[in-house]
Amino acid sequence: MATAIKSVTIPDFYIPTEVYLKQDVVSELGGIIGGIGSRALIITTPRDLQKFSDALDRVAHSLHGSDIAFIVYDDLVDIPNTEYVDSATYFAKKSHCDVIVGFGGIESINVAKAVSILSSNYLFCDDLFENPQVNQPLPLVTIPTHPIFGFEILPQLFINEIKHQFKQVYAHRYLYPRATVIDPAFATVIDDESTAYGSISALSLATESVISKTNNQMVNTYALKAIDLTFKFLPLAYREPGNITARAHLAMASVMSGIAFTVCNLSVSMAIALALSSRTGVSVPQSMSLLLPHVMEYNLTSSPGKYVQMSKVMDEDVRDITVIEAAIKAVEGVRKLEIDSDIPQRLSSFEIPKTEFSRIAEIALNYPFLENAPRPLSRDEIETILIAAY
Secondary structure: OOOOOOOOOOOOOOOOOEEEEOOOHHHHHHHHHHOOOOEEEEEOOHHHHHHOHHHHHHHHHHHHHOOOEEEEEOOOOOOOEHHHHHHHHHHHHHHOOOEEEEEEOHHHHHHHHHHHHHOOOOOOHHHHOOOOOOOOOOOEEEEEOOOOOOOOOOOEEEEEEOOOOEEEEEEOHHHOOOEEEEOHHHHHHOOHHHHHHHHHHHHHHHHHHHHOOOOOHHHHHHHHHHHHHHHHHHHHHHHOOOOHHHHHHHHHHHHHHHHHHHHHOOOHHHHHHHHHHHHOOOOHHHHHHHHHHHHHHHHHHHOHHHHHHHHHHOOOOOOOOOHHHHHHHHHHHHHHHHHHOOOOOOHHHHOOOHHHHHHHHHHHOOOOOOOOOOOOOOHHHHHHHHHHHO
């Protein structure tokens, strides 16, 4: 009797998520969620609840108008760990909700993703990282209040795990949101620093997607367009915080970076950033932004032609120069954009002791974002990147 063979082939392109991105789309939220469920649990951190209270009021108004019952769950801390996820999951099961909504920044969205899958399984959050067989999750809707470098759409999450004391990553196709709803007006209340770090982190995913060994023409188009949008509109959003057009384009760049990353699955900068954030007080977006030029320099000679593609969408003049010179312009372009956005260029700015580098490199090697790198990475090489960034 023949046995069916389960395919492990990664599709060249796949995105099951409905994307709603336009000004005042929140007014249509009731109809969007109403097509998914009737009892929503909105998960947000206290910091996001305070900062985006007006936006959450608009969310509530839209849900009320569509007769959708909802509860706002904010019994978290600003950087939750797996125990807080388990508490939120317990509450979700008791509330008998049929849709999970993540509202806010990266921490809120990550918790919502975890709760959506744990609510339909008899597991604790720590168990997820052992990659058990899991049941279909509760439907998930993400409402990012500002660009969160692709995680609004990515089928992945990271959470502080209390057992081993570092950020753990869980990836599963079940984590694709049913929908992501993005109103660019929400982001007009965030500070310049958050604008810069969020957008440069998305740029990090996009640039590394271009050089990934699993890159293909379709996702390459998304990655290059994300780079183009970031270079065109980050300076404008930085100068004019209330510019909705610039905010919308940066939100689109974040989504496109996430789409590219789902296939390319390469981010040396994210792997090191997660490890760095686990051992220090530096956030993941801060770390990714600071590390990006140094990671680009490390990989430059392995993919110079792809770096030339990036130089061109950055509007760098690459005529009458060698391929390597043109590739270097991509790194220089990123560094200039960061300097113009007041992003620190050195780890020493955060007073991180060099004695941590060995442990940071060891942790970074555990993350699944290094396999598709054009140059293999060892612990020593990651330490070399950290030293260069110091």
